[in-house]
Amino acid sequence: MVNLTMGEGDERSALLPETTGESTTVSMQGGGVATTNWGWLRGKRVAMIAAGAILGVCGLVGGYMHYTNDNVAVEKEGDPDFRNLPDVDFDDKTLLIVVGLPFSGTSALEGLLGTSGVVADLCKADTWQCENTVLLENMGFKNPKSDCDCCEDEFTSISDVTPAEYAFAYKDFANKWWDMSKPVLMDKTPNMLCRHRYIRDAAAALGVTVKFVVLTHHPYSWNSESHPFNEDYYAGNLKYCVDILSDPSVDALQVRYEDMAWNMDAVIDSVKAFLPAVKELDPWHSSLSDDSKGDRSMGVSEYFQKEPLEWITKKLDGSTLGMLCQLGYDEDGECAASVGHYEAPSGYVEYDR
DSSP states (O other), X not given: OOOOEEEOXXXXXXXXXXXXXXXXXXXXXXXXXXOOOOGGGOSOBXXXXXXXXXXXXXXXXXXXXXXXXXXXXXXXXXXXXXXXXOOOOOTTOEEEXXXXXXTSXXXXXXXXXXXXXXXXXXXXXXXXXXXXXXXXXXXXXXXXXXXXXXXXXXXXXXXXXXHHHHHHHHHHHHHHTSOTTSSEEEEEOGGGTTOXXXXXXXXXXXXXXXXXXXXXXXXXXXXXXXXXXXXXXXXXXHHHHHHXXXXXXXXXXXXXXXXXXXOHHHHHHHHHHHXXXXXXXXXXXXXXXXXXXXXXXXXXXXXXXXXXXXXXOOOOOHHHHHHHHHTTOOTTSHHHHTTTOOOOSTTTBOOOO
């Protein structure tokens, strides 16, 4: 059984074609599918409304809409107009964006989704892990010198790829790389974790339904020797997971890394409920095979059979525990331990407790 939380829309939704301002947020917790408690976000929504109010389809094709973060703006010449590309029929298609924390199993989920036979990926483009980064760099939308994803530095801004550019890119992908005979068009690129609003607006301009799958990974199951756990790095990314999953303007499904290891049946059930076109999934195989240019071709269940997941407690900051609580993690008392340490994700939401 899938429990759905219907979030109320805000002023942004009136400007977005093919949207209702309502969304469905589904999460995995406690060994099954359950509703995420977003009571902490029932306060005032501010800041983002002002940005959304100036963005519509005309803005996307008539000039760049440059978002800013911490007063950093991206200046670019020209205007990519997706209407100049060959026509694409997006009727009855769903744009599926797979994002998540680093090392949270995004590629494993991509391979699992591909076994459905109804999900198109970007592997035909022959990029690393079938992701869009190189494609955006080749279009001039993303700086190839960027060495971080959701940060502000000399070469990178969270706003470095605009909604207009995403709209152009996705129509280009439809012409070149996606198998358009399939109903679900997937872009699995984890570094888009902080850019979901740009993608939402791009999809609205194209008139295609967009859905997000967000993978989360608890620190207690992050025990890699090659990629040691770093709480500052982790928390900086975790806030974007909270941000997407608490945004009522998008449809989002949370998949926990731990559930892929310990409760795959529930993961499969939640994905099938979220994506009705998906009827069957095979966790013992992967659609990536050799196309991904990485060690991701093993089925999820086979991987965890060979590499059992460990759960090792760690000392965490209260604010990190607070975000974990909001994502449905409370097996080790995360919610009680985080009292008084909540922080708003990404600076977009103001709330009362």
